[in-house]
Amino acid sequence: MSDLSLGGLATGMDTESIISQLVQLEQRPIYNYQQEISELEQTKGAWRDVNSRLDKLENRITDLKLSATYNSRTANSSNEDVVTATxxxxxxxxxxxxxxxxxxxxxxxxxxxFDDTSAPISGLGDFAAENTITINEKAITINDTDSLRDISNKINDANAGVKASIVDNHLVLETSETGEENALVAGNNLIDSNTNDGVLETLGILDGGAITNDIEVQSASNAEIDINGITGITSSSNTFSEAVEGVTFNINPDAVANDGTDTAFSSVSVAKDTGKATKAVQAFVDQYNSAMSFLDGKTDYDEETEKSAVLQGDSTAMRLQMRLRELVTSKVKDSGDYNTLTSVGIEIDRDGVMSFDSSKFTEALEDSPEEVISIFTAESDSDGYEGMAVRMDSYLDQLM
Structure with missing residues (x-):
């Protein structure tokens, strides 16, 4: 016989409805708590995103604090097949x-x-079981069982400033660095332990203990250039970094034939490079707009849907927006032709969007570089006021 649930019919009371309402009433704090958790998670996520954008903004500000950003130089060559410069x-x-x-x-x-580069050298002469050659003070042990290929590998493994290779069954030694000072000299930085019937003599790298013209198929040589009529400027490499302070000239190794009959010419001009500063300012402007646009979206109130964004009414978010706008719109100093960001082409419109006139900025930077640079980089201790980049970097650093 099945059970029959009469509920409250016998008493005239809907007990199941009452119980359901009591359960819902008891669960209401849980629902409220879950809603609160969800809102807190959304708020936390929003501030995490704000923090990320401010971190990127601080990175852009760091570039604007460096005087090197504005003092950059560029070097252009009229013939890069001859010389390039930095x-x-x-x-x-x-x-x-x-x-x-x-x-x-x-x-x-x-x-x-030699006929066979894989045959042991013991068949070529009267060698000891172990022999020593020294290249640039690096002692290299050569066994009588070593082949020409083995010897080449051992020289390379020694990292003695020499590259060994085998070309048409000839052992070829080539200095790793250019210039006369890096050349191998018999008895000095190229030594065979057995001077009478040594390994290098047998391999033909030395002849009678010397490097002959037949052996030296290419001599080490220095580079030589003239700059603005100054002659006799030499370098052991094809790079000249000390001839002109702050300028490095890189000579193309194929610029001339080293037979003394040829020369090559190029004109190098060194000028201001405003492009680096322009890029740095544009990157700051873009990131500022990104951060402010994100904050606007998170503090917005949609009147049509009557919905508030997650940070709408948040006093910290509002103070942050106000302070960032103040830092970029306020006067940096009281005197001079360039004392605000607006004066160098950086403006804020009525919607709070920043724009950048690179032409105006470049013109100002060329007209008065020190004054323009100070707008961003000035320090209160030395200049009596703080540049915009210094102020904003300090604020963001404390904030984050």
Whole structure:
């Protein structure tokens, strides 16, 4: 016989409805708590995103604090097949006439041709079980069981400033660095432990303890250039970094033939590079707009839907927006032609969107570089006021 539930019918009371309402009433704090947790998670996520955008903004500000951002120099060559150049921030704006008379070359030694590069050298002479050759003070042990290929590998493994290879069954030694100072000299930085019937003599790298013209298929040489009529400027490499302060000239190794009959010419101009500063300012403007646009979206109230964004009414978010706008719109200093961001092409419209006139900025930077730079980089201790980048970086650093 099945059970029959009469509920409250017998008493005239709907007990199931009452119980359901009591359960809902008891669960209401739980629902409220879950809603509160959800809102807190949304708020937390929003501030995490704000923090990320402010962190990127601070990175952009860091670039604007550096004087190197504005003092950059560019070096242009009229003939890059002859010479290229780089200029540091401290270099003078000037033109340089560069004539290349010779380029730096490595030394190359070629030994005797052998029939079998894999055969042990014991068959070539009366060698000890172990022999020693020294290259640039690196002692290299050569066994009588070693082949020409083994010897080449051992020289390379020694990292002695020499590259070994086998070309048409000849052992070829080539200095790793160009210039006369890096050349191998028999008895000095190229030594065979057995001077009478040594490994290097047998391989043809030495002849009678010397490097002959037949062995030295290419001599080590220095590069030589003239700059603005100054002659006799040399370098062991094809790079000249000390001839002109702040400017490095890189000579193309194929610029001239090293037979003393040829020269090559190029003109190098060093000028201000405003492009680096322009890019840095544009990057700041873009990131500022990104951060402010995100904050606007998170503090918005939609009147049509009557819905508030997650940070709508948040006093911290509102103070943050106001302070960022104040930092970029307030006067940096009281005197001078350039004392606000607006004066150098950075403006805020009525909607709070920042724009950048790069032409106006470049013109100002060329007209009065120190004054423009100070708008961003000035320090109160030395200048009596703080530049915008210094102020904002300090604020963001404390905030984050």
């Amino acid at each position: 200029a540091s921030n401290s270099s003078d704006e000037a033109n340089y006439s560069v004539t290349v008379k010779s380029t730096a070359q490595v030394q190359r030694l070629a030994g005797t041709r």
